[in-house]
Amino acid sequence: MFKEAVFHRPKNNFVYAYNSETLHVRIQTKKDDINSIVLHFQDPFAFDGVGIEHSTVAMTRIGTGSLYDYWQGEISSPHIMRIEYCFELSDGEETCFFGESGFCGAYEEIKNHFRYPYLHKADVFDAPEWVKETVWYQIFPERFANGDPSNDPEGTLSWGSEPPSETNFFGGDLEGIIQKLDYIKDLGVTGIYLTPVFKAESNHKYDTIDYMEIDPQFGDKETLKRLVKEAHDKGIRVMLDAVFNHSGYYFKPFQDVLENGEQSKYKDWFHIHEFPVKTEPVPNYDTFGFTYTMPKFNTQNPEAREYLLKVARYWIEECDIDGWRLDVANEVDHAFWIDFRKTVRDIKPDLYIVGEIWHDSLPWLQGDQFDAVMNYPFTSRVKDYFAYRSISLAEFREGIEELKFMYPQNVHDVAFNLLGSHDTPRILDECGDDKEKVKLLFLFQLAFSGSPCLYYGDEIAMFGGGDPGNRACMVWDEESMDLELLEFVKQLLHLRKEHKALSRGEIGFHVREDCLAFEKHYGDETLFVVINNSDEPGTFEFDHEHFSFLLLNGESVEEEKAISLPPKGYAILKA
Known part of the structure; x- marks a missing residue:
């Protein structure tokens, strides 16, 4: 037994309350080293039949990574308060x-058991x-649809007439989004995430000038209210993007610092190293990266802190938004995000909070700050396998298993899983213009648990x-759209809505060397997904006796023990 690889800590993703009556307990061991694990647990204060007496539960190997096996045991009882446990x-x-x-x-x-001190709801x-x-x-509002040419900024170009640049404008606005809500609903999505819509100098709007005003080129507060209401009427939620890590260069408090220097009442709203303030050759104040036009907020300053929390409250109360996506969230102090969560949840208890963090984000996902982060670790693993084919099937399975163990299961249930965004190349580009690869990316994303996000276009x-x-202009000419891919995405979204095992079920891989295969279970439903990520035909033999196709033209395979898949072929089957 390789004891050096056995690891557990009594917190975080190793033991947590899945709900008010269920604890998940996990442990990590060397890959292929341990045959079985039994979890022993009891209430440390149990006596004479009071409290949970010494009990055991067999643990399940829930995943295997490149180096480790991951095990989980579940303790479920309405009487759980506290436990001590060992393995x-x-x-x-050897035992x-x-x-x-x-x-x-x-x-x-x-001598000493591990302890879960108390399960607080x-x-x-x-x-x-x-x-x-x-x-x-x-x-990306500036590039989605121009619904009101009267608010176009000076120099606006004809829609899609030139390649996108960092400085050009095409007139996209909130009215354009309102006019395209039927397209969004027909696609099958149920949430819209808008990159920033507040007044700013750039076309991307991450350099905020006024957090309390909609950028005039997008409309005004009444336009946003109407967008949210009409989206809600169609069963679509709306999430806005906020930049609380830094402001824009022309944000009035920062302009006051530039004008009045050390005498400015706003000087402590930012991280100014010395006066006078300089922007070149390197700014003598903290910024996003070293971009002098994006001065970093000092969120430990009480006035700056209260201003930003006021912004967070205002747009929920004013427009009834359903979520906040928070830019550069990992560079803001945890204490601010704890206050942020309390502030917005007091107004709207079911508001969704997503932080922009590209790496392991467990410190922000403990229930006191964010509900989710931009799940780029998921993105990179999926692209490595399907788009670049830079890893093997075994490496992909291991990577996904490691990702699953990175966070508690209830975090994965609401993870913000994306394939692309305004910060990454488009997936068709990543796939070398191979639309069949793009289909496989969409299929895996939409058959995975969590809350997936599609990037417009x-x-x-x-x-x-x-x-x-x-960030090109959205294509609205049907002759220039790939309608076959559009229909495929619609079909996947319909299946995800109709079969909760796709959205809710935990993924369980089948070890095969030729095809990616996994099951998903939820309630009484079992679905089976097979993907041939190869340029050669593939055959997959399965164990269940009865399946029927949900994809691939609805053909029946109930009497078959195997299915043949073409190159880059796929199937979703139901037991």
């Missing part, structure tokens, strides 16, 4: 027990339930590299 591990030749003090040969020899991760059924559609095969190429 009984066996590799077929030992593992507690907080380490390993020993018998249960009676354990207030500590249970409580993301909005509606998010589990939501599919998002990210819109990807569903019709828009092409473009990184910024600014990924």
